[in-house]
Amino acid sequence: MTASPTYARIWAVVAAIPRGRVATYGQVAALAGLPGRARQAGYALHALPNDADDVPWHRVINARGEVSPRAEPGWEGLQRAMLIAEGVDFDDRGRVDLGRYRWEPGTLHGSAKREAQRRR
């Protein structure tokens, strides 16, 4: 497949998002070594092949904590359903509490993990 190294980096970061957590496009881009290139993160996911099960694209949302609207309808509802299935809650306006579900990479280790788990 003809994937740019840029895409590969972004996909790698997305693949690292733990279950039940979400990340913003800007966050993914920054972690991929592309600060300020949030749009490219979204572009990379758009170009993502359908059989890429190892990339949890549904855990990437926009900075407002909402599922980004895309060209084809129906996907938004699906993404929301998938996140709910993982334990991510949405409020009445269909938004995720980023302060609670935002993924903090590399932070949880050993006993610190248990402490982070206590948030609620």
Next chain:
DNA sequence: AAGTTGACTATTT
């Protein structure tokens, strides 16, 4: 090769 596009975001109505 130049112009358009977009699964974004911060700022301003």
Next chain:
DNA sequence: AAAATAGCCAACT
């Protein structure tokens, strides 16, 4: 608080 505006930059045509 929600909607429109402006800035952004790589991929796509």
